[in-house]
Structures are given as C-alpha cells and as structure tokens.
Amino acid sequence: MHETKERIVGATADLFRHQGYNGTAVKQIVESAGAPFASLYHFFPGGKEELGAETVRWSGAIYGQLLDVFFQGGDLVTETETFFAAAADTVRDSDYVEGCPIATVALEVATTSEVLRVATAEVFEDWISRAAVRFVDGGVEPDDARPLAIAIISLLEGAFVLARAMRDESHLQAAGAAASLAVRDALKRGAKARRDAKAARRRA
Amino acid sequence: MHETKERIVGATADLFRHQGYNGTAVKQIVESAGAPFASLYHFFPGGKEELGAETVRWSGAIYGQLLDVFFQGGDLVTETETFFAAAADTVRDSDYVEGCPIATVALEVATTSEVLRVATAEVFEDWISRAAVRFVDGGVEPDDARPLAIAIISLLEGAFVLARAMRDESHLQAAGAAASLAVRDALKRGAKARRDAKAARRRA
DNA sequence: GTCTATAGAAGGATAGAC
DNA sequence: GTCTATCCTTCTATAGAC
Numbered sequence A, B: 001m002h003e004t005k006e007r008i009v010g011a012t013a014d015l016f017r018h019q020g021y022n023g024t025a026v027k028q029i030v031e032s033a034g035a036p037f038a039s040l041y042h043f044f045p046g047g048k049e050e051l052g053a054e055t056v057r058w059s060g061a062i063y064g065q066l067l068d069v070f071f072q073g074g075d076l077v078t079e080t081e082t083f084f085a086a087a088a089d090t091v092r093d094s095d096y097v098e099g100c101p102i103a104t105v106a107l108e109v110a111t112t113s114e115v116l117r118v119a120t121a122e123v124f125e126d127w128i129s130r131a132a133v134r135f136v137d138g139g140v141e142p143d144d145a146r147p148l149a150i151a152i153i154s155l156l157e158g159a160f161v162l163a164r165a166m167r168d169e170s171h172l173q174a175a176g177a178a179a180s181l182a183v184r185d186a187l188k189r190g191a192k193a194r195r196d197a198k199a200a201r202r203r204a
Numbered sequence C: 001g002t003c004t005a006t007a008g009a010a011g012g013a014t015a016g017a018c
Numbered sequence D: 001g002t003c004t005a006t007c008c009t010t011c012t013a014t015a016g017a018c
Helices: A003-019 A026-033 A037-043 A047-070 A076-093 A103-109 A114-137 A142-166 A170-203 B003-019 B026-033 B037-043 B047-070 B076-093 B103-109 B114-137 B142-166 B170-203
Strands: none
Touching (some): A026 A037, A026 A047, A076 A142, A142 B142, A142 B170, A170 B142, A170 B170, B026 B047, B037 B047
16 A cells, blocks of 8 residues: 555544544544645545545454454453453553544444445454354354354443543453353353264264 | 423434434534524533533433333343343334444544543443442342443443444344343352352351 | 645534514 | 524635646
8 A cells, every 4th residue: 555545544543543533524634644635635536435434444454453363262261351451451551542443433424424334334244253263263153153253342342432431441341251251151052062062973 | 491402402312323423513403403593502502512411411311211111120131131122123123323322422522522521421320320220139249230230231332333333133132142141140149149148147 | 646725515603683 | 582694613625736
C-alpha cells in the first residue's frame, strides 16, 4: 500500500476507535495523518465512506491477528484468561480511550450505511470463524466452537462498552471470568464427546 | 414532565438507538418529535448535550425496568433465557434496527464528552446493581452477584453489536446460552455456600 | 500527487416578534 | 411557549493550478 494512503488509514483507525465514524471529520483525519487534503480524495474517490470501509477492514485484520497471538493451541482456559487480562490492561493503560476499533462504527452505521455495515459484519465474521477454528484445535467440539466464539467476543465487546463508559477495568475481569467458565464448559463437553466416540468404537 | 419536552426526549431516544449521538441532528429531532425548534432550547438551554444526557438517563431508566419485568424472583436460569430470547425477538422483529439505547452513545462519547459519559456510566451502574440485587434474591452469593451481572450485561451488549452488524439474531442465542451457563454456575456456588453455612451452624 | 481555494450542504445555536 | 428567520461554524467534497 502507498505510504501516504497507509498513514491516512492508520490515522483514521485511531480516530474511529476513539470517537467513532460520525465523530471524526475528514479534516481531522488528514491533519492527524500529516497528509495533504487532496490525497484523501485521490486515494479514496468514494470519500469518507470508502475510506471508512477500508479502515474498518484494515483494523479488523490487525485485531484479528491478536486472536492468533493469544490462542496458539496451548491450554484454552489459560489463553482465554490471558486474553481478557491483556484487554483490561490495554483499556486501563490508555486511560479508557482504547477499546474495540470496530464496535463504535458498527453500532453507528448498522442502519445508516450498508457499505460500512457490511464491512463491520465481515470483520466480525472473520473474528468469529477464526476463533472457532482455534477453539476446535484446543479441544472444543466443532458444533460448540462457533457459539462459544460468539459468546467470547460478545463478552469482550460488551465489557469494553462498560469499561470505557464507567472508566473501570474490573468489568473486563468479570467478563473474563465468564469467558473462562464458558471455555471450561465447552472443553468438558469436548472431552465427553471424545470419550463417547472411543467407547462406541470399542463396541463396534 | 411537560408534554412537549417528553415528546422531544422520546424522539431523541429513538434516534439515538438507531443512529447514535453524532449521527442525530437537532433538526431531525424536533422534526421527528413534531415539536417547534425553539422548544428544544427552551427546555434544554444546554443544547444538544443537555438533551442528550437527559435522554440517556430517561431511556436508561425505561430499559432498567425491563430487568424488573424479566427477573421477578422465579427460576433465575429460566428468566435469563427468556430475557435473551426476548432480546433476540426484538432485534429481529425490528429488522436489526433496535438494540441498546445507551451503548452506541456510550462508545461515541466516552472520550469526547464528560457530561454524556457520566450519564451513560450512571445508567450502566444502575443496571448492574439492579440486576445484582435480583440475582441475590434468586440464590446467588452476594460476592458473585455483581460480577455475574456485569457478565450478563456484557453478553447482551456485545451480542447486540454482532447481531445488528451481521443482521443475525443467532448471536443473541449464543450469548444467551453463555449467560445461562454463568447463572447456573453462580447458583451452584450459592447452593454450596448455603450447605456449608448450614453444616457450620450444625457443628457449632 | 500535491497545492490552495472554495463551493455547497448540514450542523448547532440564537434573536426577536407574538 | 411557540413562531420564523437567520447567524455562524463545521462538514464533505470539488476545481483547477502546479
């Protein structure tokens, strides 16, 4: 990607995460990116909406990689707890400015811009299916993996809302405990399913 | 409350839930409320921000009553599942327009308006403590009640984000299942604590 | 690809009559 | 408390030179 274009997207991602889509002005973006105003419309002929969609997909991909960083096929329970602890640290250390780069925009545009809604939906779908794969690797039954991924991501997103509004990281800890419980439950079911399958094979 | 003022707040609440704070223009509000433009500044000398704060508190109180409707001291697990099922119905029946009236605004203003942030924080605190009381009534240990309430509300908020963005109610079902699990776990701990206390009394 | 300037619409807010 | 008109700012977007 062109250097200036990348700076613009990066600056936009920061601003979206802090203020959302409607709260971020195009002028503020180019200023923050140190980019010429005309460059924005050169790289994004579709204007703010096109830039917004690309930014959503870009930061969605960046954050999606975090799932790969935290879930590496070790103990799923520990990894889940570490994941939420890291989120708690981030939100606190940023003085409750940093949260999810997608959620604010997603809620703002869900009913007002189909282009942007689709972009946020694709990011969430990527996160969910990516997490589900990791969970299966970790011992969760395939049928349980997607609902579990949805629950984990919902807990994270919801806790970010509470934590940022109330300026209190403990919400992410409470959500992390619930996530840990959900993972343990899914692993228990996975272990039972494998035992049952083994017993069935023995009978056959 | 004065009739016109109430109409303005009600219309603002609808618009906030659908488009958020920054996405809603004051002109749109008075138009939607069928109210004279000047009335807005008569009732809310502080302008959009004051109106926004009052709207957040008003719809927060309305939605808080839903907790009392769904959690009436019956079986907590059933009540939790009914609560999430109702949320799923609402979001689907509204064609994924209706979600939480606070979350969008909360994320938008968390770092840009202290007045509005405090309003959203107070609503969330009300919801959490209100739910925690209900959970204790239902058999959850006092120390477990608040974290459980935070987890339940996080699940609901996060699932609303996913459901609206992806136009799929199943996320609320997955979140509801996790909520149900968390409640069952808390009830198990509550029952055990009561057994232990009983045994301790017997020994004494 | 970048510059300056500006159009044109929409935003929040106010004045002053009634 | 409500009416109409309007101010000023900010916003997105474009024009046209370089």
